[in-house]
Amino acid sequence: MRYFDDKPELVAAILAKYPPQGRRSSLMPLLREVQTALHYVPAEQIEEIAEIVGVTATEVRAVMSFYSTYSTVPQGKYHLQVCATLSCALAGSDELWDDLCETLGISPGEVTPDGLFSVQKVECLGSCGTAPLVQVGELGYHERLSRQDLHALLDALRRGEYPGPHSPLPVFVHSGQQEDAAGARHGAELKPLGENL
Amino acid sequence: MTATAPRPITSGLDPRFALSLYAHVGEQGSWTLESYRARGGYQAARRALSMDPDRIIDEVKASGLRGRGGAGFATGLKWSFMPLKDGRQHYLLCNADESEPGSFKDRYLMSEDPHQLIEGMLIAGYAMRATVGYIYIRGEYILAAERLEGAISEARAAGILGSKVLGSDFDFQLQVHRGAGAYICGEETALMNSLEGLRANPRLKPPFPAAAGLYGLPTTINNVETLCAVTHILRYGASWHAQMGSGKSLGSKLYQISGPVHRPGVYELPMGTTFAELIEDWAGGPTEPIKAIIPGGSSCPMLPYQQDILDLPMDYEAVAAKGSMLGTGGVILIPQNYCIVNATWNLVRFYAHESCGKCTPCREGIAGWMVHVYEKLVRGQGRPEDVDLILDMSDNIAGKSFCALADACLGPVQSSIALFREEYDHLASTGQPLYPRQSRWLGGGAR
Ligand SMILES: Cc1cc2nc3c(=O)[nH]c(=O)nc-3n(C[C@H](O)[C@H](O)[C@H](O)COP(=O)(O)O)c2cc1C
Ligand code: FES
Numbered sequence: 238m239r240y241f242d243d244k245p246e247l248v249a250a251i252l253a254k255y256p257p258q259g260r261r262s263s264l265m266p267l268l269r270e271v272q273t274a275l276h277y278v279p280a281e282q283i284e285e286i287a288e289i290v291g292v293t294a295t296e297v298r299a300v301m302s303f304y305s306t307y308s309t310v311p312q313g314k315y316h317l318q319v320c321a322t323l324s325c326a327l328a329g330s331d332e333l334w335d336d337l338c339e340t341l342g343i344s345p346g347e348v349t350p351d352g353l354f355s356v357q358k359v360e361c362l363g364s365c366g367t368a369p370l371v372q373v374g375e376l377g378y379h380e381r382l383s384r385q386d387l388h389a390l391l392d393a394l395r396r397g398e399y400p401g402p403h404s405p406l407p408v409f410v411h412s413g414q415q416e417d418a419a420g421a422r423h424g425a426e427l428k429p430l431g432e433n434l
Numbered sequence: 435m436t437a438t439a440p441r442p443i444t445s446g447l448d449p450r451f452a453l454s455l456y457a458h459v460g461e462q463g464s465w466t467l468e469s470y471r472a473r474g475g476y477q478a479a480r481r482a483l484s485m486d487p488d489r490i491i492d493e494v495k496a497s498g499l500r501g502r503g504g505a506g507f508a509t510g511l512k513w514s515f516m517p518l519k520d521g522r523q524h525y526l527l528c529n530a531d532e533s534e535p536g537s538f539k540d541r542y543l544m545s546e547d548p549h550q551l552i553e554g555m556l557i558a559g560y561a562m563r564a565t566v567g568y569i570y571i572r573g574e575y576i577l578a579a580e581r582l583e584g585a586i587s588e589a590r591a592a593g594i595l596g597s598k599v600l601g602s603d604f605d606f607q608l609q610v611h612r613g614a615g616a617y618i619c620g621e622e623t624a625l626m627n628s629l630e631g632l633r634a635n636p637r638l639k640p641p642f643p644a645a646a647g648l649y650g651l652p653t654t655i656n657n658v659e660t661l662c663a664v665t666h667i668l669r670y671g672a673s674w675h676a677q678m679g680s681g682k683s684l685g686s687k688l689y690q691i692s693g694p695v696h697r698p699g700v701y702e703l704p705m706g707t708t709f710a711e712l713i714e715d716w717a718g719g720p721t722e723p724i725k726a727i728i729p730g731g732s733s734c735p736m737l738p739y740q741q742d743i744l745d746l747p748m749d750y751e752a753v754a755a756k757g758s759m760l761g762t763g764g765v766i767l768i769p770q771n772y773c774i775v776n777a778t779w780n781l782v783r784f785y786a787h788e789s790c791g792k793c794t795p796c797r798e799g800i801a802g803w804m805v806h807v808y809e810k811l812v813r814g815q816g817r818p819e820d821v822d823l824i825l826d827m828s829d830n831i832a833g834k835s836f837c838a839l840a841d842a843c844l845g846p847v848q849s850s851i852a853l854f855r856e857e858y859d860h861l862a863s864t865g866q867p868l869y870p871r872q873s874r875w876l877g878g879g880a881r
Pocket of ligand 1: 500501502503504505506507509529530531532533534617618619620621622623655656657658660661837838839842
């Protein structure tokens with residue numbers, strides 16, 4: 238089954254983002270489309286993308302293998318990624334990971350029999366201030382995740398309900414003022430240049 | 435400076451200090467054009483478009499702004515390397531790959547207040563005669579990418595992007611390009627290869643990007659925070675910016691703190707604020723005894739958690755004088771009872787995973803041997819001589835790799851051994867860590 242044949246506008250919009258000599262730049266956006274829709278990039282789509290971009294399938298594979306997002310084997314409907322890097326480890330990501338794998342009964346590379354879940358340990362996701370976290374595929378981050386939160390999330394996903402991302406802001410700003418640890422607010426008002434002239 | 439020049443602002447508690455970068459983070463709808471315009475958005479771009487491009491570069495130079503992506507290179511100087519209008523396409527790239535462990539500031543700039551980045555890119559593009567810009571955002575930043583795309587569409591519809599920006603003669607096209615999970619894409623030349631649809635191996639420099647960058651054409655690349663700061667410099671003036679900071683590190687900066695503190699997060703503070711102020715006054719202090727501090731993201735050598743370090747101003751030179759780096763300003767605290775070998779192994783594993791494999795010292799040294807020896811140690815299967823072996827390998831890798839990734843890995847390795855040799859020796863000779871692993875998942879954020 239070809240993926241892009243009935244999506245000419247999408248392909249055109251992606252190609253239009255880059256200059257004619259940069260046709261190859263469309264490779265990653267096209268791969269992302271397929272990965273997001275099918276949860277992996279089948280061999281047929283590798284050929285298809287190679288054709289669109291004007292390179293060989295081997296070149297597409299070489300690019301794919303460089304990045305951790307693309308998969309050549311099917312992943313679960315919900316691909317759960319756990320950050321294992323230092324700030325997350327300091328907030329218990331090792332335990333989170335063990336709990337997740339035990340609960341689902343799978344290891345990386347496997348998919349639960351119902352096709353719902355796969356798991357992957359990943360590196361720093363830029364949520365070090367709201368650690369630990371799970372990223373649900375293309376859907377969103379679930380940060381500052383407790384054991385109870387994790388199980389509530391899994392239950393919802395099993396019911397086929399994605400509860401929406403959970404990303405509390407680790408920032409203490411209110412209307413232009415920053416709150417210190419004692420609760421006092423700081424921050425002067427700023428006047429644009431023109432208003433002083 | 436004359437004798438009457440005002441004292442520089444070096445504390446977030448100074449009543450003269452005003453937030454700029456994060457002033458509206460967390461406000462409902464702060465990412466919309468309507469909200470941005472209501473607070474004077476795009477007036478700085480209007481002002482810039484009425485100026486001679488070279489005067490903008492002068493103003494950025496006068497502000498003292500240095501790149502916020504980690505290296506601290508003077509932004510105005512970097513811009514002046516771009517060729518004058520020479521008939522070729524010039525590119526402006528925004529580095530939004532933010533993948534250095536401990537760094538999480540650019541993310542909220544883009545998800546909460548993306549128009550200030552668009553405005554900064556407009557100004558930078560105009561100054562460098564670049565009419566096309568790309569924002570290379572790491573693939574995992576889903577919300578930030580959506581908000582950016584939304585903001586760009588709004589700006590296009592309002593005549594702020596596209597042809598004849600804000601009614602001027604300047605054209606500027608801006609696109610978002612999403613990455614796919616590879617730390618090395620943050621290295622500027624690797625980013626260009628990635629954007630061209632290639633494997634993200636770094637390129638040999640020279641030629642530098644200003645001479646031959648994206649598609650071989652003149653290119654300048656700046657970090658998200660750098661470009662946002664440009665907006666505020668054009669809005670509030672170079673001298674406003676230069677009045678904050680210490681030494682040669684000027685302006686307002688987003689510091690991040692993670693690890694066991696009461697309020698981990700991002701704090702906007704003037705450069706030159708001390709570590710103690712960040713940790714105690716803003717983050718509420720540690721939740722448990724601390725032994726080491728990583729001052730600016732995982733690549734920066736660890737420093738001991740002691741008074742002379744805590745009293746340091748967070749500026750590039752002051753931190754360098756102690757043998758580390760300010761990097762991205764991402765502070766990580768390492769608790770006393772967390773095995774330092776385990777903590778360092780965590781980072782070595784990171785660099786090993788992210789090594790692109792192009793050069794031998796990094797591929798064989800870091801991704802091969804270094805991570806292997808650490809794994810042995812952490813599993814309790816090390817030998818006493820392994821610690822010297824790590825140091826010996828480090829000496830052989832240092833300064834010999836193609837890009838800075840391998841040296842970045844050596845930051846935590848060499849510093850942790852210098853500071854906590856007894857922990858390494860204990861683990862290597864007995865197979866037991868001085869600080870055994872304990873549960874840290876506090877109900878996951880009952881903090
Ligand atoms: C391995 C490596 C990773 C990097 N990652 C990033 C990054 O994620 N974001 C960033 O802005 N700069 C990163 N840098 C620095 C960039 O190469 C470059 O110096 C920076 O984007 C320049 O922008 P600035 O002058 O505004 O700081 C990285 C450098 C190296 C060597
Ligand atoms: S270390 Fe996990 S998000 Fe940064």
